[in-house]
Amino acid sequence: MLFRQMLELFDLLDKPSANGEEVAELLRRRGADEVAVQRIQGDKGSTDNIKILIKGSNGRSSGGNAPTLGIIGRLGGLGARPERIGFVSDGDGALAALTAALKLAEMHKNGDVLPGDVIIATHICPDAPTQPHDPVPFMDSPIDMALSNATEVDQRMEAILSIDTTKGNRIINVNGFAISPTCKEGYILKTSNDVMDVMTAVTGRMPQVFALSQQDITPYGNGLYHVNSILQPTTATAAPVIGVAITVSHMVAGCATGATHGVDVEAASRFAVEVAKEFGAGKCAFYDEAEFAHLKNLYGDMTRFQTLGQES
16 A cells, blocks of 8 residues: 555645655655656746656666656646645646655665666646636646656656546546556557556456547647646657546546545555556556557558647
8 A cells, every 4th residue: 555655745745845856855765766856947937847767677777678667647736826725636646656656666675676667757836827717727837738748758668657637527437546548659549458457456446447539649739629638648759658547526626625535546556556567577568569560550650640730
């Protein structure tokens, strides 16, 4: 269980002075191999990008051949100060990703070393802007999506779990978390059986899979519908990406405070850790490589959906 790690991080993140360096110091002290913090200035404020490397026993960083998993926490901000006081629902993706990072760091320090490297990335902003909306303001971000992808999507990541609060929709309405089909190079592929098996083991229930539209895997800024930013990493990499949506049974605004359900965040974090174990050991495929090659041979390149497109 990861409740202790989650609560410790929540205390660091749920305050106006939350920052990347304080979180980085905790992670370094607990066993993370490398932690880098970068203050990023956007048009609407600043945020601290944080990237953590947990080295594997046979990881690429040490000259090995075990694949590298990326875990990205997506969000606009941890808080919407001064409009809202406290940790907002939108921050759950960062909390879940960092909880997984802290657990993996402690495992590594204690001798439970995974085969492959794991890279965790998110950003820490306690005072993100909001967008005017009735009856409640929407969460915005101090940085745009292109900059967010540039700082969080690491080309060393050979597969990515993208964790994001996904509560303001009617697409998936269950308390807990849900996963997406695998997305890769403009294609929405079938849902990974291996990843669903991990989800069943973690939750004790049948897997919950949320629907995607083609628009969801195109970049922000093209004027099209997106369920949220959960699949935006797939626009910036050739690696397979699976969204991990923290969900509820009724719609909740991203800027709502007091809306973080610890049991759900912990489960999503534990799921990410278990996928990391299996993926690095070569036992958890995000997609069927042979089938994907055949798909491309039949229907061609779809990477145009990773771009802003072209008006006809």
